[in-house]
Amino acid sequence: MWTNILYTWSFDDKKNRWTMWYIIALSIIIWLSIWGFLTRQYWMSFIVLLISWLIYFVENNSDDIVTITITTLGIKIWKGFYDFSKINSYSFIYNWENSIFLRLNLNKKWFKHIDLIVNNSITNELNQILPNFLKEQSKWEISISEKIIDKLKL
16 A cells, blocks of 8 residues: 655654743643632533643653655555545645645544644655645745744643
């Protein structure tokens, strides 16, 4: 199935957070849990703790290196495979003149986008391959909310 590999690359998806980030996050979680308990919103406290634990568990049990393989059948991202028919279009997200993400726009209801880290050389290579299989949306700049999420390392 993977004999027709057109391009492959890997990137480090580890979030390098500083100690203060964890202290602030833990303080917010504890504060929300106590506030939910004091206002008798027990379910809110439970949900905050559950979501926090789930995020921590998923983040610490996922691989730091993500490998992407583009074949003639679709795109393999880590262990998942996306057939070209499941991808509506793609676009490159830029921060000034530097490409930082390849955004795959999926034909799904809830999980609509996948952002893959790229650089300018990978973008040049992908511009030769992807138009043969997918429709390209115009060049996008990174939005303010995405810049904030990147700065906060969420």
